[in-house]
Amino acid sequence: MTRARGLAAALAAALLLAGCAQSVDPIERLGKKAAEGVRPHGPAPDRNYRHWGLTEPLPRPPRPAARPLGLTPDGTAHHLPRVLDHVPTRDPVVFLTYDDGAERDPRFVDMVRELRLPVSMFLTDSVVGPGYGHFARLHGLGAGIENHTLDHRALAGQPYAGQRAEICGQQDRLASRLGVRPRLFRPPYGAYDATTLRAAARCGISAVVLWRAAMTPADLVFSRGDHHLAPGDIVLVGPDESTGPNLRERTAGVLRGAQRRGLTVGRLEDYL
Numbered sequence: 001m002t003r004a005r006g007l008a009a010a011l012a013a014a015l016l017l018a019g020c021a022q023s024v025d026p027i028e029r030l031g032k033k034a035a036e037g038v039r040p041h042g043p044a045p046d047r048n049y050r051h052w053g054l055t056e057p058l059p060r061p062p063r064p065a066a067r068p069l070g071l072t073p074d075g076t077a078h079h080l081p082r083v084l085d086h087v088p089t090r091d092p093v094v095f096l097t098y099d100d101g102a103e104r105d106p107r108f109v110d111m112v113r114e115l116r117l118p119v120s121m122f123l124t125d126s127v128v129g130p131g132y133g134h135f136a137r138l139h140g141l142g143a144g145i146e147n148h149t150l151d152h153r154a155l156a157g158q159p160y161a162g163q164r165a166e167i168c169g170q171q172d173r174l175a176s177r178l179g180v181r182p183r184l185f186r187p188p189y190g191a192y193d194a195t196t197l198r199a200a201a202r203c204g205i206s207a208v209v210l211w212r213a214a215m216t217p218a219d220l221v222f223s224r225g226d227h228h229l230a231p232g233d234i235v236l237v238g239p240d241e242s243t244g245p246n247l248r249e250r251t252a253g254v255l256r257g258a259q260r261r262g263l264t265v266g267r268l269e270d271y272l
């Protein structure tokens with residue numbers, strides 16, 4: 001090859017590289033990822049899975065189909081909220097949900113960050129108390145912040161005004177503390193009635209989220225159906241207890257159970 005041809009080839013290669021570099025511009029990619037709701041920060045998840053008790057990395061969940069919003073422009077729901085204990089999807093995903101907000105382990109924040117774990121936190125104001133900073137950090141990592149009432153009272157059988165105060169009050173509290181106005185609500189103890197649904201709709205709630213699987217200190221337990229995780233399962237990772245495995249260990253237990261069934265973790269807010 002002559003020197004000139006060599007130079008031309010090198011130049012062409014450089015241009016090609018420049019072209020490639022342009023199409024995968026890191027800033028552009030970050031912007032795209034942010035727009036897709038994927039956190040651009042943090043190390044790749046497959047570098048850290050062993051550290052969190054997994055034997056293989058968690059696959060990234062598929063992109064879910066578009067979902068209907070079901071809200072009017074003023075933020076109230078068109079209809080009564082849907083009530084779900086699982087999401088009707090064939091995507092190989094389960095959903096991790098956490099209640100109350102009593103456990104505020106900074107290492108759990110590390111776990112969510114390092115595994116890029118989509119989680120949904122259903123918060124009760126009187127339980128979170130002064131601990132909203134912890135949930136602000138989780139929210140900054142992409143965690144969904146959802147409503148679990150102001151005071152964790154059993155709502156079923158209560159008058160409309162009281163139920164509405166519990167739900168709408170927590171909407172306002174979460175808006176002022178974390179800048180979010182949830183669409184998802186979980187009634188304390190999973191107990192609700194027709195009045196709860198009317199009150200929740202008035203507060204801008206589009207779905208009442210129950211669970212089919214719960215991670216107890218011992219193992220996963222299922223409220224109905226097959227006694228193993230299945231696509232679309234909503235998992236309550238709890239209950240919050242001072243004894244038994246901590247939140248990280250219970251979460252890892254759910255993740256291992258999901259992996260045994262060929263499932264990964266999806267973002268509940270992408271599906272509802």
Ligand SMILES: [Zn+2]
Pocket residue numbers: 099100148152188189
């Ligand atoms: Zn609760």
